[in-house]
Amino acid sequence: MSKGKAIRMDEKELEKAREYIKSLRNPNCKEDDVFFQAMEEVLLSIAPLYLSDPKYQANAIVQRLVVPDRIFKFKVEWLDRNNKIQVNTGYRVQFNNALGPYKGGLRFHPTVNEGVLKFLGFEQILKNALTGLPIGGAKGGSDFDPKGKTDFEVMSFCSAFMRELHKYIGPRIDVPAGDIGVGAREIGYLFGEYKKITSAYEGVLTGKPFFFGGSLMRPEATGYGVVYFTEKMLEIENKEPLKEKVCTVSGSGNVALHAIEKLYQLGALPVTCSDSKGTVYDPRGVDLELLKELKFVKRVSLQEYSKKHPEAKYIPVSDYPKGGHAAWHIPCYAAFPCATQNELTETDAKALVKNGCVSVTEGANMPSTPEAIHYFQKSGICFGPAKAANAGGVAVSALEMSQNAQMMRWSFEKVDAELKTIMEHICTNVAQTAEEYGVKGNYVDGANIAGFKRVADAMIAEGI
Ligand code: GLU
DSSP states (O other): OOTTTTOOOOHHHHHHHHHHHHOOOTOOOOHHHHHHHHHHHHHHHHHHHHHOOOOHHHHHHHHHTOSSEEEEEEEEEEEOSSOOOEEEEEEEEEEOOSSSEEEEEEEEEETTTTTHHHHHHHHHHHHHHTTSSSSOOOOOEESSTTTTOHHHHHHHHHHHHHHTTTTOTTTTTTEEETTTTBHHHHHHHHHHHHHHHOOOOOSSSSOOOGGGGGOTHHHHHHHHHHHHHHHHHHHHHOOSSSOEEEEEEOOOOOHHHHHHHHHHHOEEEEEEESOOOOOEEEETOOOOHHHHHHIHHHHOOOOGHHHTOOOOOOOOEGGGGSOGGGGGGSSSEEEEEETTOBBBOOHHHHHHHHTOOEEOOOSSSOOOOHHHHHHHHHHHOOEEEEEHHTTTTHHHHHHHHHHHHTTTOOOOOHHHHHHHHHHHHHHHHHHHHHTTOOOTOOOHHHHHHHHHHHHHHHHHHOOO
């Protein structure tokens, strides 16, 4: 196709696309809302590619891509600290393995249901494709809430979860990892149970602690990757780098924490972090050591932050701006939503733009609502979508798979250098793809088109 010429859907085609998306949908199933939100964004933005090459329609790629290969749903029975039996639901959505073994995290959170995991699995296909590594897309998890549970309870749950999950996974079949509520501790218990059942010591999970087969830098990878991506995006868009700039971050999990760490390393000033109860605004910069202690050692609420730093502001959720999140109403140069889906609304987007924000990069999966993204794009600020910007985590997971397969361990520096190269390559590829398809500067379309193309071409080559 001709360079720089946008092929846009006309009104009739747009209507047809919307009708098609609607036809897939069971209107009574509210659970599927986020899945359709993710799917609609992708399908509408791949139009320039889809319409320019008849092979995609001839091979029914869209119809095939939006349906998961299979979904496992299972009962998880476990014993709590009082020896009482508890029951949760577990899932694994194996979405697409055109490019490699199914790959994607496990989320343990009360909001988990089939729809949420379909959305995350669908995003994961394109994200994993963008890394350029041989990994397909999957996601899994449970409505189990690790918050407030003892180590014993988490272990009991993880063992029970793996007693069912082990049937469906394997180092060449499907390799789960962490996500919200699943970190090194949970991966350790899951790995231990897999090993007991199968007797196999193999790279069936990534995100393992280093001392028994994990990759150095895997904990840091997503957060560092988000910042590497942002630096490259700012360079491509001729904007000033992050050094000495005020940054706002949401979340206080693995992604947020390491984004904050990398921002400090680059000489930037991250001033916020948040959890489900509130936001900390520390104008002198977030105390990273304290944050690590509160969230990873003590596992307590951020409210505790003010005990050590009474001069920092703690904003409880009840005081958030109507329809918005406190972090996005604090003036910044660059914003990093690193908590969860749909946490940054149009109200927030307007506040960010009004306060002079130049760049927004998504560390969480789909944290910005469609209206917020539209507003960012209309305002011409740099916007790095999750499936490109937060791909560093899964990319290092794939490097962990390589190390496990080779029975080797790479140094921190080697993994970090690989990660930086991968993130810069993703960013450049996305920017170039956007330009090639006539939507220069639109990283959402660039990411969707580049990811889709890689998966679709493999699906066509592999046949049905
Ligand atoms: N859960 C992470 C993600 O959303 C990492 C997945 C993995 O390492 O497999 O990409």
